[in-house]
Amino acid sequence: MKLNKNLELLSSTNKAGIILRPSSPELEEVFDNIKSIFEKNNIEVFLEDNSANMINQKGLSLDELCSKVDFLVSVGGDGTLLSVVRKSFNYNKPVLGINLGTLGFLTDISMDELENFLHDFKNDNYKIDNRMMIKGAINLNTFVAFNDIVISRKSISSMIKIDAKIDNKHFNSYYGDGVIISTPTGSTAYNLSVGGPIVYPLTEAFIITPIAPHSLTQRPLVMPADFEIEFTITDAQGAVVIVDGQDIYEVEENETIKIKISNQNAKMIHRCQRNYFEVLNEKLRWGN
Incomplete structure (x- = not known):
């Protein structure tokens, strides 16, 4: 592990591409809420077309989305994020995971934490993990x-x-x-x-x-x-x-x-406060 991997930051954080958990039309209200929070933090939101069709909104193909945005946002759980990382891998876009369930190994931002995180995010208070593929x-x-x-x-x-x-x-x-x-x-x-x-x-x-x-x-x-x-x-x-x-x-x-x-890594956006060992402790119930 190279220590300078966590010093990487995005040159721009103004445009986000949203991808929702598949087969979940009930996420329409969640998406509207996410969009409102992002726009409040001066981040323009674009929706991937499969997600858009699912909630009866307009969207962009994955190619268009990745060429237009600064980073991607996976909304769901670890499985959704895993799919987003693989599908977008050739575009080298960092991915932020918003977790709609219990604490995930990969997705660590809950809806309750999103607004505070985006405030930090816009002030360069975040980290990008480079994960081996x-x-x-x-x-x-x-x-x-x-x-x-x-x-x-x-x-x-x-x-x-x-x-x-x-x-x-x-x-x-x-x-x-x-x-x-x-x-x-x-x-x-x-x-x-x-x-x-x-x-x-x-x-x-x-x-x-x-x-x-x-x-x-x-x-x-x-x-x-x-x-x-x-x-x-x-x-x-x-x-x-x-x-x-x-x-x-x-x-x-x-x-x-x-x-x-692979000669290219997956890039994951996380809170600076995220501690992997605390995640392990909570997910695996160590010490209980």
Whole structure:
């Protein structure tokens, strides 16, 4: 982690692009409230077209939105923010998460806090976290992941065999339900639920965690992100590759999934007061 990563600020904070949680037409009143608060702080608001159609308003395509605004705003929860980061990744726009539920690992601004936060935001009292992204490739298909890439068995009745290489050298063979390749940001997602480690989100590292391995000697591995990792499916039934729980690819026997760090980070806007360890304490109820 480089200390100067948190010194980055936006050159302009005058135009915001809003993206709402999908399939939630009840958010029309919430959006109107958000728009009013932003405009009160001299920030012009633009709405993404899918969100606009959902609440019967006018909007812009994602391309138009990202070319027009200074930053994006995700309204919903961590899942909504995850989707916004991935869809807007090529535009390199920082994303602010407004959380409509309980405290999130990624979205930390509640509606009650929004007005005070925007006052600080307009006075450059905020921080931008640069979060590592994973770049993956299966044949000609390329993709990026913010949380994780999961290689999983196709059939619930059988286990999967996967050979793994680091920088072209064999290092492991996995036999079980699959493997999770996680970013530090995603370490508190699926990785955590199968016994993987929590890694500080501004670290640049891969976390490789086997899912229900046949051998008890298989353990999670944390490794520097400057390696390239390859996973080859050696099972006749093939496998499925799930990217951030949102995109699914089918992989056949002897096909390879290549994974490396992306040369571009995801940018997250947070309060200066945000403390990751307090979030962990509250979300995971440590000490209770």
